[in-house]
Amino acid sequence: xxxxxxxxxxxxxxxxxxxxxxxxxxxxxxxxxxxxxxxxxxxxxxxxxxxxxxxxxxxxxxxxxxxxxxxxxxxxxxxxxxxxxxxxxxxxxxxxxxxxxxxxxxxxxxxxxxxxxxxxxxxxxxxxxxxxxxxxxxxxxxxxxxxxxxxxxx
Numbered sequence: 001x002x003x004x005x006x007x008x009x010x011x012x013x014x015x016x017x018x019x020x021x022x023x024x025x026x027x028x029x030x031x032x033x034x035x036x037x038x039x040x041x042x043x044x045x046x047x048x049x050x051x052x053x054x055x056x057x058x059x060x061x062x063x064x065x066x067x068x069x070x071x072x073x074x075x076x077x078x079x080x081x082x083x084x085x086x087x088x089x090x091x092x093x094x095x096x097x098x099x100x101x102x103x104x105x106x107x108x109x110x111x112x113x114x115x116x117x118x119x120x121x122x123x124x125x126x127x128x129x130x131x132x133x134x135x136x137x138x139x140x141x142x143x144x145x146x147x148x149x150x151x152x153x154x
Contacts, residue, residue, distance in 0.1 A: 016031065027112065030108065040098075046091070050115040059104040
């Protein structure tokens with residue numbers, strides 16, 4: 001993690017300390033992620049299949065939210081020093097709605113291997129046919145192709 005705060009980022013960037021990066025965490029039931037949000041950036045909807053996350057905002061402002069199993073969206077606007085809980089397995093996001101200042105936060109996760117699944121890429125880059133996706137999202141194949149192109153662009 002040394003030096004990450006001196007680096008400039010141009011999109012939401014997550015620096016992880018999971019058992020993949022820090023093997024001593026294996027069997028410990030904990031991991032950590034530092035998230036850096038340039039102005040106006042988003043950590044897209046995702047979930048952690050094996051971990052609850054406790055998020056602490058260190059700098060800036062963020063809108064955060066998760067969707068429960070009944071489809072109810074819970075949101076909160078955070079300021080530096082606020083914390084928010086992301087329950088295991090539920091879709092959630094973070095959005096820096098400030099277009100002038102960056103935001104920085106730390107997530108403590110209840111697993112050494114939290115299992116992050118980012119929804120846009122896991123859906124649109126999964127190999128599911130464009131026709132099936134178009135029918136599922138009640139749109140046309142042309143729109144699905146545009147979305148797929150946008151989710152594969154770095």
